[in-house]
Amino acid sequence: MRGTIISLSDQYGFILCSDKVSYYFNPKHMQASHRYSALKINDTVEFEPHPGRKGMMALAVRPASGYDTLAIGNLFMFARVGRNPFRDNEWVARDQSVNIQSEWFHNPQSGKEHLLNTAKAAGANCLFDVDMQSRKHHDETGYRTVFAWTGSAGVYGSRIKVETPEEAETRRQQALRVREEVRARLLGEELQEAPVAMPPAKAYPFHSLITGSLLGGMLFCAGLLLYVAR
Known part of the structure; x- marks a missing residue:
């Protein structure tokens, strides 16, 4: 059988096949002369299926034979500044990415979700x-901190093997077409800064203190005037 590695650690991994079944394997399940450490996520491999105690296993795992081509990654990758989400992928179209920004929110998590939804859409x-960025926003209640998220959205993929050169070229063209379509949609969408939705105004303690002081002063002045008038 043939499948794609979707999860891989030092101890074990999982292979997903076209029948949507996941097959477990570990370093002992490799075919002789092939090294477990040489495998990467999204690699195409061949193996012999075998039932195990907790599910299906993959035995005699080895890199798939055939022709190299490109395939769009099927997992969404998210990485902060300074981290590399692509170390397990050979083909990355970083030059085709587009910088996007979320709207401004009082809750940092809301900005992060908006950025993710924009990219996925x-x-x-x-x-x-x-x-993540932050700034001060002034309204009738005073200064409040608001947050927005920025990032580079794009399409990543990796090299896989297929059985015929015709299929390899078809898959490569499909991957390139998807990359260009996503870039066009990202550039065509206007991500303008929207007005920040503010919660209902709440009186701060110092507001209450000032208001109380003013009322007290007015009452004192009124009493003093009445005393002088007498």
Whole structure:
């Protein structure tokens, strides 16, 4: 059988096949002359299926034979500034990414979700160089801190192997077309800064103190005037 590695650690991994079944394997399940450490996520491999105690296993795992081509990654990757989400992927279109920004929110998590939803709505499968910004916003209640998120949205992929050169070229053209379509959608969407939705105004303690002081002073002055008038 043939499948794609979707999860991989030092001790074990999982292979996903076209039948949507996941197959467990570990270093002992490798075919002789092939090294477990040489495998990467999104690699195409061949193996022999075998039932195990907790599910299906993959035995005699080895790199798939055939022709190299490109495939769009099927997992969404998210990375903050300074981290590399692509070390397990050989093909990355960083030059085709688009910088996007969320709206401004009082809750940092809301800005992060807005950024993710914007990227996913355009068809992107990765956000990298993600960073959070903050600023002070003034309204009738005083100064409040608001947050926004920025990042580079795009499409990543990796090299896989297929059985025929015709299929390899078809998949490569499909991957390139998806990348261009996503970039066009990201550039065509206007991500203008929207007015910040503020919660209902709340009186701060110092507001109450000032208001009380003014009322007290007015009452004192009124009493003094009445005393002088007598």
